[in-house]
Amino acid sequence: MTTPILTIDDLNVRFSGRRTVHALNGVSLSLAPGEVIGLLGESGSGKSVTLRALMRLMPRHAQVSGSVEVAGQDVLAMKDAALARYRGRTVSMIFQEPGLALDPVYTIGHQIAESVANHEGVSMIAGRARALEMLERVRIPSARTRLDSYPHEMSGGMRQRAMIALALACRPQVLLADEPTTALDATVQIQILLLLRELQQELGMAVIFVTHDIGVAVEICDRIAVMYAGRIVETGTLREVVRDPRHPYTQGLLSATVHGATGRGRLKTIPGAPPSLDRAPTACSFAPRCDRAVPPCREAVPPLYAISPERGARCIFAREPERAETMA
Amino acid sequence: MLAPAPDRGGPAQPLLEVRGLTKHFRARTKPFAPPKVVRAVDGISFSVAKGETVGVVGESGCGKSTAARLLMHLMPRDAGDILYDGERVGSTLPLRDLRRRMQMVFQDSYASLNPRLTIEDSIAFGPTVHGVRDAAARNLARDLLRRVGLEPNTFAGRYPHEISGGQRQRINIARALALGPSLVILDEAVSALDKSVEAQVLNLLVDLKTELGLTFLFISHDLNVMRFISDRILVMYLGEVVEIGPVESLWAAPRHPYTAALIAAMPTLDPDRRTMTAPIAGDPPSPIDPPSGCRFHTRCVFAEGVCAKVHPVLAEVGPDHQAACLMAIPGSGHSGAAA
Known part of the structure; x- marks a missing residue:
């Protein structure tokens, strides 16, 4: 096995203030160079917090423990200067709302050039040349004129392309993508997904792609990690997870997805709602909603049961491919 | 809930008939420049039969939400007629009566509830305005809470910020039903919900529709x-209806290239059949100065010279199925059309 470019080990994030939230509870994940992993989960499952922890974009009151290592560097121990070099150069991030992520008072060309000049110590003129190259690469029409456009002068799809150009301008080894296609129209979403897939193959970077949409994950990911209540509950290759989900939550999520379902029937649903995370979980967080739950599920947090070297699920029934619903 | 309005025209009469509905906005694109016209909804016509669910799809800026607001009279229309069960809204059917028969659920479950009212008060508010006594309105609210799957003793006294998004959307559905409407407009009502919750709310809507004989x-x-x-599905593009037809035939054989592109742009669930090419390039153009002729011609792979000149109208392409594409109109001059 190749050395991973990114390793997260037992990462815990707790926000305390008026209300305490145990946002991440022992997340472990590793990513090989050039690999695309999808973090799949619903709101509050901890997928965005994981990305923010990787970028060290945490509010002051967040308590973080565990270890995060990217390209041989200890991310949680980095000082300001190292952190500034790390962000954008080693790891870069794209967001759901390009309108909020881009600076409204500078042109697209200026923003990209500035980032390149800062990270690589080259002149703004050289930076601008890279900006042009990047805008062409993300297929923004008439890229040369668009260098001098402000974000508000562009359409949603074009802004998203510009943000991708900015994120990739310094050739990062890891790209973090936080629902980058969720706010886009259907016909534009597929264009951006295809663009990301193509750029990933060309540039060979590793990607963590956060999404709540299984269809989007299927289009772009090699591997899937399913998150629930601040924990990874199942990992495996895309095919394994989609075709043979082993965690009851993944199974429920896949059958609750309205995909190819036609009317007059009922959709299968997962009853109830995700737990509040005001206390650290001491049992399987999914047990209250699970129709297979047995007493041991409510007594201890289930470990990640390995099914194969690359595949595991945090469920005591994980090794029984048979979905014996009658067990309970 | 209040007694539903009587069915006047019988089952054959459409519950809702819309003819030439139009709304243009004026917008300044630059300071001091003369305002331009945004053709948000540009002469759309359709009807909704009693008991059916008509779906409206389209990308941002196609006018689907503006159309819904016009139907609800949340903003005045520029032109067009709306007939509710055969009665012209605004003349024979007063607005106050329309609101009892037509209700709406919005996308943002939080913004559509008054944060200072308890859930029970929010649901009871409408009936009270329409003359129901306080105690009766409260009983009604509790009954509706039960119907949408929320235990009244737990939820009635809570405030909107104390409950989850899925629960809030159930409250909004309960409130919409409180006046006993026959038509409910759901504007992206499940879009903000998580997938597992979305499925629950969709099932609830299907159940309520059958139980109460609603039209959506x-x-x-x-x-x-x-x-x-x-x-049935109605597809909108830049303020116009480009295709309308039964869901099965529209899915199996979409007749407008835009409908086909929308269907082809859906992400797959099969890892072995990933999408390899995007069905259409570019973003939807702005409804300010829409393209001439067929508004879709700037993004259409089948576009020919004639498409920029001739504006296609909806033409019959199958049973109950219409499309506004020159290829579907015989003798239109497009090489893909029958002579």
Whole structure:
């Protein structure tokens, strides 16, 4: 096995203030160079917090423990200067709302050039040349004129392309993508997904792609990690997870997805709602909603049961491919 | 809930008939420049039969939400007629009566509830305005809470910020039903919900529809949801209806290239059949100065010279199925059309 470019080990994030939230509870994940992993989960499952922890974009009151290592560097121990070099150069991030992520008072060309000049110590003129190259690469029409456009002068799809150009301008080894296609129209979403897939193959970077949409994950990911209540509950290759989900939550999520379902029937649903995370979980967080739950599920947090070297699920029934619903 | 309005025209009369509905806005694109016209809704016509679910799909800026607001009279229309069960809204059917028969659920479950009212008060508010006594309105609210799957003793006294998004959307549905409407307009009502919650709310809507004999106008950008819930689908592009037909035939054989592109743009669930090419390039153009002729011609792979000149109208392409494409109109001059 190749050395991973990114390793997260037992990462815990707790926000305390008026209300305490145990946002991440022992997340472990590793990513090989050039690999695309999808973090799949619903709101509050901890997928965005994981990305923010990787970028060290945490509010002051967040308590973080565990270890995060990217390209041989200890991310949680980095000082300001190292952190500034790390962000954008080693790891870069794209967001759901390009309108909020881009600076409204500078042109697209200026923003990209500035980032390149800062990270690589080259002149703004050289930076601008890279900006042009990047805008062409993300297929923004008439890229040369668009260098001098402000974000508000562009359409949603074009802004998203510009943000991708900015994120990739310094050739990062890891790209973090936080629902980058969720706010886009259907016909534009597929264009951006295809663009990301193509750029990933060309540039060979590793990607963590956060999404709540299984269809989007299927289009772009090699591997899937399913998150629930601040924990990874199942990992495996895309095919394994989609075709043979082993965690009851993944199974429920896949059958609750309205995909190819036609009317007059009922959709299968997962009853109830995700737990509040005001206390650290001491049992399987999914047990209250699970129709297979047995007493041991409510007594201890289930470990990640390995099914194969690359595949595991945090469920005591994980090794029984048979979905014996009658067990309970 | 209040007694539903009587069925006047019988089952054959459409519950809702819309003719030439139009709304233009004036917008300044630059300071001091003369304002331009945004053709948000540009002469759309359709009807909704009693008991059916019509889905409206389209991308941002196609006018689907503006159309819903015009139907609800949340803003005045520039032109066009709206007939509710055969009665002209505004003349023979007063607005106050329309509101009892037509209700709406919005996308943002939080913004559509008054944060200072308890859930029970929010649901009881409408009936009280329409003359129901306080105690009766409260009983009604509790009954509706039960119907949407929320235990009244737990939820009645809570405030909107104390409950989850899925629960809030159930409250909004309960409130919409409190006046006993026959038509409910759902504007992206499940779009903000998580997938597992979305499925629960969709099931609830299907159940309520059967129990109460409701008619739905369901607006969404999510084609998976549309296919599940709709009997007929209406596709909008830049303020116009480009295709309308039964969900099965529209899915099996879309006749407008835009409909086909929307369906082809849906992400797959099969890892071995990933999408390899995007069905259309570019973003939807702005409804300010829409393209001439067929508004879709700037993004259409089948576009020919004639498409920029001739504006296609909806033409019959199958049973109950219409499309506004020159290829579907014989003798239109497009090489793909029958002579």
